[in-house]
Amino acid sequence: MSNPIVGLIMGVIFGASLVLTGLTNPDKIIGALRLKDFYAIRTVAVFLLVGILGTWILDLFGAAHFDIMPAVILPLLIGGAFLGIGLGLTGFSPATGLASAASGRIDAVITVIGMIFGAHVYILIYPSIVVPLERILNFGSVTLPQITGASAAFWVIPIFAAGSLALFITRSKEPRDEKQHIKAGDSGLSEEFPDPMSSKPIAIQKSLYLKSDCLKAACVFRRWKNLLFMVMLLCLLLNQASFWLVSTGQIEITDNTNNAAPAKESSNPQIFGYDVTFERLTSVLRIANIVLIFTSLLYCLIMYFGMGVSFKGQLGGLGHIGGALFMSLIIFVLLVPWQNFFGAIAMGATFTPNELARWCTTDISDTFGMALFYLRFSGYWTLVLLLLLLAQLRSFRWARIILR
Amino acid sequence: LREEELIMTEINSHPDDSLWRTVPLPWWAAGILLGLVQVLAIALVKPMSVSEPFVVVDTKVLNRIAPEYSENHPLLSDEQYKKFGYGGWFNIGIILGACFAALHLRTWKIRTVSGWWQRNHNAPVLLRLIGGFCGGVFLLLGAGLAYGCITGQFISGWTQLSLSAIPFTITLFAFGMLVAYLVYPKKPNRFSQEE
Numbered sequence: 280m281s282n283p284i285v286g287l288i289m290g291v292i293f294g295a296s297l298v299l300t301g302l303t304n305p306d307k308i309i310g311a312l313r314l315k316d317f318y319a320i321r322t323v324a325v326f327l328l329v330g331i332l333g334t335w336i337l338d339l340f341g342a343a344h345f346d347i348m349p350a351v352i353l354p355l356l357i358g359g360a361f362l363g364i365g366l367g368l369t370g371f372s373p374a375t376g377l378a379s380a381a382s383g384r385i386d387a388v389i390t391v392i393g394m395i396f397g398a399h400v401y402i403l404i405y406p407s408i409v410v411p412l413e414r415i416l417n418f419g420s421v422t423l424p425q426i427t428g429a430s431a432a433f434w435v436i437p438i439f440a441a442g443s444l445a446l447f448i449t450r451s452k453e454p455r456d457e458k459q460h461i462k463a464g465d466s467g468l469s470e471e472f473p474d475p476m477s478s479k480p481i482a483i484q485k486s487l488y489l490k491s492d493c494l495k496a497a498c499v500f501r502r503w504k505n506l507l508f509m510v511m512l513l514c515l516l517l518n519q520a521s522f523w524l525v526s527t528g529q530i531e532i533t534d535n536t537n538n539a540a541p542a543k544e545s546s547n548p549q550i551f552g553y554d555v556t557f558e559r560l561t562s563v564l565r566i567a568n569i570v571l572i573f574t575s576l577l578y579c580l581i582m583y584f585g586m587g588v589s590f591k592g593q594l595g596g597l598g599h600i601g602g603a604l605f606m607s608l609i610i611f612v613l614l615v616p617w618q619n620f621f622g623a624i625a626m627g628a629t630f631t632p633n634e635l636a637r638w639c640t641t642d643i644s645d646t647f648g649m650a651l652f653y654l655r656f657s658g659y660w661t662l663v664l665l666l667l668l669l670a671q672l673r674s675f676r677w678a679r680i681i682l683r
Numbered sequence: 684l685r686e687e688e689l690i691m692t693e694i695n696s697h698p699d700d701s702l703w704r705t706v707p708l709p710w711w712a713a714g715i716l717l718g719l720v721q722v723l724a725i726a727l728v729k730p731m732s733v734s735e736p737f738v739v740v741d742t743k744v745l746n747r748i749a750p751e752y753s754e755n756h757p758l759l760s761d762e763q764y765k766k767f768g769y770g771g772w773f774n775i776g777i778i779l780g781a782c783f784a785a786l787h788l789r790t791w792k793i794r795t796v797s798g799w800w801q802r803n804h805n806a807p808v809l810l811r812l813i814g815g816f817c818g819g820v821f822l823l824l825g826a827g828l829a830y831g832c833i834t835g836q837f838i839s840g841w842t843q844l845s846l847s848a849i850p851f852t853i854t855l856f857a858f859g860m861l862v863a864y865l866v867y868p869k870k871p872n873r874f875s876q877e878e
Contacts, residue, residue: 285727286769290776291783293720293731298784300713305797306871312856312863313799315870318710323838325714326721330842333722346729346839348830350846355836358829359854361821366855367862369818370797372833373826374733374777376819381778382785385795386815393819398737400820401827402745405758409828423844434844446711 297378305370305379305386312367321446328442335435350418354409433621486593493592494681500585501678507578508671514571515664518629521564522656525639530557561632568616568629575611582607582674589681596680599673606670613663626655628663721842728769730842732835734826736771739764802871814866 297303300322310316337343366372371379371390379387401409424431524530582604589600617625618634638652708716724731742764746753753759785791795808804810826832829851831839837855840848 283768283772286772287776287779289720289724289727289731290773290778291780292723292776293717293773294777294780294782295784296713296716296720296780297777298781298788298790300708300717302713303781306799309797309799309863309867312859313867313870314860321710322713322717325711326717326838327841329715329718330721330725330838331844333718334725334842337722337726343725344727344729345725345843346732347843347845348836348840348847350850351830352850354828354830355847355850356854358825358827358836359851360858361825361828362833362851363825363855363858363860364862365818365820365822365825366833367859367864368821368866369815370799371815371818371822373737373822374731374832374834376822377733377774377777378781381781383791383793385793386797386811389812390815390819390822393816394734394737394823395740395819396816397820397823397825398734398741398827399745401738401824402741402756402758405827406756410757418846421846423846426846431844 293374294378294381297375298382303375303379303382303384303387305375305384308366308370308372308375317449324442324446328439328446331435332439335431338431347420347422349413349420351413352416352418353412357412429621429624433624490592490594493588493594496588497585497592497594497678497681500581500588501674501682504578504581504585504674507574507581508667510574511571511578511667514567514574515660515667517563517567518571519657519660521560522630522635522660524560525557525635526652526656530560557632557636564632564635568631571629572611572614572616575607575614578670579604579607579611582670585674585677589677594681596677599677599680603670603674603677606666606673610663610666610670613659613666626659628659630656721838725842730835730839731773732770732831732839733774733777734823734832734835735764736767736774737823738827739767739771743767798871799867803867803869 301307302319302322307316307319311319334343338345362372369376369386369390371387373394376387376390376394380391422431424434427434582600586597586600586604588594589596613628616627616629616631618627619631635656638656721731738758742753742759745756745759746765758764782791796811800811822832826835829836830847831837833855836851837848839845840851
């Protein structure tokens, strides 16, 4: 379908959307490069995420027409640098330059003329410079899934999830600006027209009610947060204790599938006169894992609502609760047992009993294997525990600030 | 609530404050729109790219004026760069679509400088035009070297999860931010007075 008419129609759609999105405005691009105006960054991020997801879905149905460029490192690095210089100097990319020129920008017209000269320079230097460069460090036309050997889903879904989450978390910037704007207008109005029936006292009363309401909510949240923290800590300790019990050989590993009776039943430790076998440990571990993941999710949500309440009631301590929220999110992400979804590529801090049994029964003789073993079961756990303690500490500071 | 409504209408009717919402679409809608255009392009023909027709135009000119030179040239003798097909019409479409959209939104206006330029360089128009020309040369030189411009390599490369997008992205943003910092050190008081 690569005929001129389709090209023209696609071009019309793309050009019109460039103008509609405001990316033709060089101020947006320069503001993005100077990290002062995040509109273009967010737009392009959504652009990429939708593109990646859509292309993947198209590929699943076999309807995608790929055109993958060769990964020749040196020309790509130099070309990227030149494009960066051009972008930073003008605020136009080739596509937005064309669209801007069409919407009446004389500087963009000049840039387009410059681009034609640039193409000329490229043609002149091609035989002497570009051809030799293409011979070294050429990896061919490959994609990231092809190199890593993983399926495309392994790349697309995490990228999409992480990108959307990042955009979602940072989204509230603009509405907040608007609210502040309204507030500024509010005070300006009442200063200009001093009116005995002005809204000022009502507003103060309202905000007081709001504040006390928010404080009550914050108290409830703090109580629940502490409870969840205790539950999480308990589950984590159970998790680690079971690992140490199994890895030091206190508990004999039995195969669940063929129901062979453990020969050394008597060697199992007894807690309160209760025989701890691997099967019982398995069920405890499973419950602990499920509880752990759910409580960590709830912990994140409590932090989020705490932040919302703190923001709405202007109680302060936003920095602390924000940090705690971020850490609790990391904890949640680390706790999810990714190994069940992606195989051995990604690991979560929680481990299933089967995994524990598999790791403990395989013989590990070399130092690297031992280090990996303890890092996976103990090091990872310590990291999560540390993060949890830090999150709790920061949210404790938040509670102290707002309830003072 | 009534007070707030009054204030809101006041703000909305005030001409200065209406400039706060200058861009027609919010960022998420803008991104989704552009992403869907890209997906449509991939479904119909191939990922979008803009820079190639510039090389094609120059190839055509050089083939006309210096046939002996272009016969031995590895790029000029390539059949891919001899026909002004889909890609060329795509670029013409961009020009038409952008012009139409700008006229429809009533943002079509002759302009020479941008807000950041005005703030930093006190608006000498000639310098902006010279800078624009040099930037254009760099843009297409870079696009040629990197097998695609920002649309063709950065957007389309990431969309297809191509390995080539990674080194390109690193230097693109490193140099872009550095040059933007050097050329536009001062921040304007209010973003985007137009469009």
